[in-house]
Amino acid sequence: MSQNIPEKQWAQVIEKTGGPVEYKEIPVQKPGPDEVLVNIKFSGVCHTDLHAVNGDWPLPTKLPLVGGHEGAGIVVAKGELVQDIEIGDHAGVKWINGSCLACDFCQQSDEPLCAKALLSGYTVDGSFQQYAIAKGAHVARIPKEIPLDAISPVLCAGITVYKGLKESGARPGQTVAIVGAGGGLGSLAQQYAKAMGLRTIAIDSGEEKKKMCLEELGSHAFIDFATSKNVVKDVQAATEDGLGPHAVILVAVNEKPFQQAAEYVRPRGTVICIGLPAGAYLRAPVFESVIKMITIKGSYVGNRKDTSEALEFYRRGLIKVPYKTVGLSELQKVYDLMHEGKIAGRYVLDTSK
Ligand SMILES: NC(=O)c1ccc[n+]([C@@H]2O[C@H](COP(=O)([O-])OP(=O)(O)OC[C@H]3O[C@@H](n4cnc5c(N)ncnc54)[C@H](O)[C@@H]3O)[C@@H](O)[C@H]2O)c1
Ligand SMILES: [Zn+2]
């Protein structure tokens, strides 16, 4: 290894499902022939990382595990097959760490559907460490004028909601309900929707999130799911003609809104499921779904092109990311706040402290 790359580094590691995360020194790994080593400067904390710690999903993680998949940093080493990204370039380690690039799905740029996809901070170690490895083909190319702290939440939250909005088919001038609007994905969803010419109705809870959604993120209405007597009626009433939003973007971490969305979406509207609450099921009344011609779809991160497009929205100044920065050593505190639903926007970890 070259002189500037240390042999040891600080990382947040879980030894077993359920945690706790432990801040400790671990060896720096060497990249394989098609991989790059990224000196992670900042990493956002996504609710997916907490799902991984808690073992919420029917897909086991590697153990021990270094979580994190919103890692922004600098390429410090690369394998001999990596041609189109150089040492010193800025790069993002995102959820899709690698894919086979050859299967039916990879050929159609549906890399997230690749059966051999490697998942950062889940099936391979992720960005809650100072040096992370990812496939050269898949790291996000981050233009140098973009600050690495502000862009890190875009690497999962931004890409995912941008893709979800595209999947919804909502067109400029139409209205989209963002469910879980005060969280990391939700706050970025309002920003991308606005940049795409959509009106947004924010659904979440509490004064801090309400203020952020209405005053900073440009939603025209906020519905508090905890105090509203009738969420379905309130969402419909927040649209100009009372017929409901054209699309619903579900980024909440509870099952209930996944059961409600089909009731308030507009006839011919689309419900996009993105949030992944543990053990949750979708439910929709067959009669209304049929006679209202409703579409219900899942949407899962984005491909490499979605990634560069989502970054470009940021570079053009269209996206404000509401985030707070703390040290990598403070990850457990972030998880505690996230578990309580107390985070408005995103937390970003500075890997130097
Ligand atoms: N499909 C994908 O590709 C993909 C990608 C990234 C994250 N996710 C998932 O998206 C979800 C959100 O992630 P995040 O990092 O934004 O989480 P977060 O904790 O930052 O935000 C979740 C928000 O949901 C809100 N919420 C809870 N119950 C609600 C309800 N009944 N109605 C409305 N809002 C409610 C919370 O108050 C919180 O603000 C997680 O389940 C995560 O795993 C999916
Ligand atoms: Zn994520």
Ligand SMILES: [Zn+2]
């Ligand atoms: Zn593949």
